[in-house]
Amino acid sequence: MNAVGLLARKEAGELLLSSRGLGWLLAVSVVLSGFGLLLIGSQELSLLDNAQVVYDMLGIVTGLGALLAVAAGADAIAGERERGSLLPLLLAPIPRGGLLLGKIAGQAAAWAVMLVLAMPYLWAVGSTGQNMIGGGIALVLLGTPVALGFGFLALGLGARLGSSRGTLMPCLILLLLSASPLLLGPSLRQSAIGVAFDTVNPFSAALNAYDAVVIDGQGAASQVWHGLVALIWLAGTAAFAGVGIHRLRH
Amino acid sequence: MTPLAIKNLGLALGGEPVLRDVSLTVGAGEIVGLLGPNGAGKTTTMLAAVGLLPRTAGDIAVFGQDPWEHGTGLRRRIGVLPDPNGFYDWMTARDYLTFFAGLYDADLDAASVTRRLDAVGLSPPARQPIGAFSRGMRQRLGLARALIADPLLLVLDEPTNGLDPRGRREIHDLLAERAHAGVGVLLCTHILDDVERLCTHASFIAGGRTVAAGRVDDLVRTHAAQPRFRLELSGPVPPAAPAPADVRVIAHDQGWAVVDLDPAVTPDAAWRELLFLGWPITAIAHEGGGLEDVYLSVVQSGPPPAGAHTTNARSTAPQTGRAA
Numbered sequence: 269m270n271a272v273g274l275l276a277r278k279e280a281g282e283l284l285l286s287s288r289g290l291g292w293l294l295a296v297s298v299v300l301s302g303f304g305l306l307l308i309g310s311q312e313l314s315l316l317d318n319a320q321v322v323y324d325m326l327g328i329v330t331g332l333g334a335l336l337a338v339a340a341g342a343d344a345i346a347g348e349r350e351r352g353s354l355l356p357l358l359l360a361p362i363p364r365g366g367l368l369l370g371k372i373a374g375q376a377a378a379w380a381v382m383l384v385l386a387m388p389y390l391w392a393v394g395s396t397g398q399n400m401i402g403g404g405i406a407l408v409l410l411g412t413p414v415a416l417g418f419g420f421l422a423l424g425l426g427a428r429l430g431s432s433r434g435t436l437m438p439c440l441i442l443l444l445l446s447a448s449p450l451l452l453g454p455s456l457r458q459s460a461i462g463v464a465f466d467t468v469n470p471f472s473a474a475l476n477a478y479d480a481v482v483i484d485g486q487g488a489a490s491q492v493w494h495g496l497v498a499l500i501w502l503a504g505t506a507a508f509a510g511v512g513i514h515r516l517r518h
Numbered sequence: 519m520t521p522l523a524i525k526n527l528g529l530a531l532g533g534e535p536v537l538r539d540v541s542l543t544v545g546a547g548e549i550v551g552l553l554g555p556n557g558a559g560k561t562t563t564m565l566a567a568v569g570l571l572p573r574t575a576g577d578i579a580v581f582g583q584d585p586w587e588h589g590t591g592l593r594r595r596i597g598v599l600p601d602p603n604g605f606y607d608w609m610t611a612r613d614y615l616t617f618f619a620g621l622y623d624a625d626l627d628a629a630s631v632t633r634r635l636d637a638v639g640l641s642p643p644a645r646q647p648i649g650a651f652s653r654g655m656r657q658r659l660g661l662a663r664a665l666i667a668d669p670l671l672l673v674l675d676e677p678t679n680g681l682d683p684r685g686r687r688e689i690h691d692l693l694a695e696r697a698h699a700g701v702g703v704l705l706c707t708h709i710l711d712d713v714e715r716l717c718t719h720a721s722f723i724a725g726g727r728t729v730a731a732g733r734v735d736d737l738v739r740t741h742a743a744q745p746r747f748r749l750e751l752s753g754p755v756p757p758a759a760p761a762p763a764d765v766r767v768i769a770h771d772q773g774w775a776v777v778d779l780d781p782a783v784t785p786d787a788a789w790r791e792l793l794f795l796g797w798p799i800t801a802i803a804h805e806g807g808g809l810e811d812v813y814l815s816v817v818q819s820g821p822p823p824a825g826a827h828t829t830n831a832r833s834t835a836p837q838t839g840r841a842a
Contacts, residue, residue, distance in 0.1 A: 274621060275621070286608040287608070348604070351604045352603060352604025353604035355602075356618070359593060359598045360621040361591065
């Protein structure tokens, strides 16, 4: 296995198998269980229809994935730097690009595990309705770039700031801001500012794609614009992280 | 090819100059001590030498190549023990070494890993995570990591920190053996005994400049040439009682002072002069020579005036660069 693969395996092992990683997965399971029960309860009380429940669950999984990516990204560079374990990595013969790839690949593995973990919950809340498979595909296609983009953002900020706390704060604020469409009502999102925000916000792109696929019954493949916004977000944050890692000094 | 040659290195961090004029050379098979007070720029010099910090002036050559430009390739040939030295606490020592061996393209089997750990005197229980290691065990593991790719240049920052006397001796033996095999070693330490036991050459830096460099025995001979005394004092030196021109105060505190005498003045005359000036001297003892004297002498003296020293440590003549 080459250096990038080794680093990715180490990162994934740390994120998934260490006590901290297992704690994260447990927390994700608890959160998904809680929301799952709330959504099923709402459905049973006829407060939400089945498609809306699936849509909400997809948004929650994407938000949790982005949150996990932010926490892991802040720890991967800034946290390691604070613990002194980054320096031996910088001293190893790995190009900076390889270091970034290894770090993000570990996060991608953690996101993949989270997707697997989310599927039973998705099935539990949406098994009686339609478009669940389309929703799952949309989650993979759009949730992945959104979540990993937040991981890149945290890696890049961590490389620049060198402090995990300093990295977490702006990333969490941005995440809250971009995930706000989950909480905002339709009228607010239909205002001029809301529409403009939705157009450039990668999280909105993912939510609108989920909406179109799960609620409106459109095909996942037809969400080109939303996919493009998510990919631009991923590419932009990857470039930001790449420059940050390249300029990383001890 | 020379493992490491630094010439007139200048480096700034955050716009502030940290290194102004540092020069040193580590030849194959040599162990060179890098000494200086806290904040002198030792660690910065080491990080620049391995290509982690960009220089603003001078030259650095590792096996003839610029480490800033060719860092990734050169790092296969350099083993570094940094300070601070962090680990992945959830891994075992074996997993950790195997992981780093992979990063260096050194494919180690289980027996090789055991040999590497034995070489640094580390034999932890197989399943014990690094998080449960003592400081000394972590230091040994860091050294094993630095040696993982059988480097031709070792850059070690405080390698014997946290080790017991036996552990220190084992690390000394290991480094001497590596040097005998042709590995160049740059040893940054505050433990002068390590330098006296191991190093053929030493380089002293203070205020971001090389203030003395050369063979250890030459440095000791040169700097121990001036008569040095330790004076016990019954109280502080009166503020209006400066030392006369032929007495140089190397270090002092409330109850003591270490002074160098100008070879032209006799000790008795110097003591009479100090007593006359109000120095509360109660006892006088002659201080023996040694690297500590050299350290105190060159570091307290501060950087020499521009052009007053030569920092080429490879010259056969002692070059100490001591300020006038």
